[in-house]
Amino acid sequence: MFSVNITPRFYETDAFGHINNTVIAGWFEAGRAPIFKIFTPAMDIQQLTLILARIEIDFVAQTHYGHEVTIKTGIERVGNSSFVIIQEAWQNDVLVAKGKAVQVYFDFKTQKSDRIPDLQRTQLEALIQA
Amino acid sequence: MFSVNITPRFYETDAFGHINNTVIAGWFEAGRAPIFKIFTPAMDIQQLTLILARIEIDFVAQTHYGHEVTIKTGIERVGNSSFVIIQEAWQNDVLVAKGKAVQVYFDFKTQKSDRIPDLQRTQLEALIQA
């Protein structure tokens, strides 16, 4: 499981006084960077052959400004041309949000989804929780 | 069904050249403003007695800069203390994203969910698609 630390920014709060929920969608994208790196080790993001098909987020507790957040990212399952990422956001030992993201391996030349190559498949499968 | 128009902003694009997916979460929140208005007609948002419990978004097609987007927002069902919003984003007559949001009616004094009052319930139910 990958772990990415986020320092909440003041502009990410909203008038309720907490972190705005839509911001979490961005933090979870940030948490997926180590997954992107599997597909483009040089982080040449414009060469990334993945598209995002779906996200789900459950907001479990309020997220506060002034305290670090840890985004944990793992893999739920790997299909033929797509895979499901599972993510959690933790703050002060409280689970504040959890989510899923479905990524599709995509050939931008043919504009079609394609089979995930074995090299990346192996690395993704190693991230499935026992 | 409510309809809100969005003009994509350049900073909402990403290095893939399209609107970044996480931005759609924000646009769908903007599309829910008429729902917020049911609960706080004066749009005194800090008096809003709703919390967001969950979002889901399916990214159906790429969203482009330079063309208007219409966010359509309706109600799928109304429960005792929560309700499910359904949303679609359309650009140039193409469905680019669809989503759901689960909102909970919340009493901030007791910090507990509460029964949706009849006044708001009636207005929400009127938004359920036939």
Added chain:
Amino acid sequence: MFSVNITPRFYETDAFGHINNTVIAGWFEAGRAPIFKIFTPAMDIQQLTLILARIEIDFVAQTHYGHEVTIKTGIERVGNSSFVIIQEAWQNDVLVAKGKAVQVYFDFKTQKSDRIPDLQRTQLEALIQA
């Protein structure tokens, strides 16, 4: 002078209960879209031959959720290879922010600034306030 209307979004507020100041930088970028259009009439933004060299923003009054904002955009002066944009944000007949942006005409092939062509120069100069 160009005019662009903005509906403030809830996620653009912050814990102070107003629109976050950094959001105004984004709104002013949105207000510059008609200027971008002078340089790429088809709004093919990746063909835009402008780079942003500098911004200044004075925050004059608080900007609120729930009320439309109008961004007014004009030209202060046009130099050889750069020009200065002046902008104002108005809400409920109150000037809430004013700013400047310096854009440079840029040749991405040579990676150097270049003289603003006469076609665009004429259109920019027509936007200078009398």
Added chain:
Amino acid sequence: MFSVNITPRFYETDAFGHINNTVIAGWFEAGRAPIFKIFTPAMDIQQLTLILARIEIDFVAQTHYGHEVTIKTGIERVGNSSFVIIQEAWQNDVLVAKGKAVQVYFDFKTQKSDRIPDLQRTQLEALIQA
């Protein structure tokens, strides 16, 4: 001088393939957090008695995804009720942006600016570069 590290996020890029300029305004706000802490040591941000009066940013070089950015923040001068912050953004030993921010010490009860107390004044003055 304070130093805050930022990991650029993919959604912060734009269609030009680099970090969008308006994002830097948000990063500089994040870089000012240690200044906020001088005024509210518990980071109880809603008790912060500062308002932002002005920002200026010079975009010196392109900022890229995939490489850490360091925001350096110091004080230029301290006036009676306001002070000027100077900031720089560095990536791979390249200065990519520099800026200023004018903050005003503000009494929210009287809705007027007020003299910066000696306790905070001393800490701010210690941050002025020799």
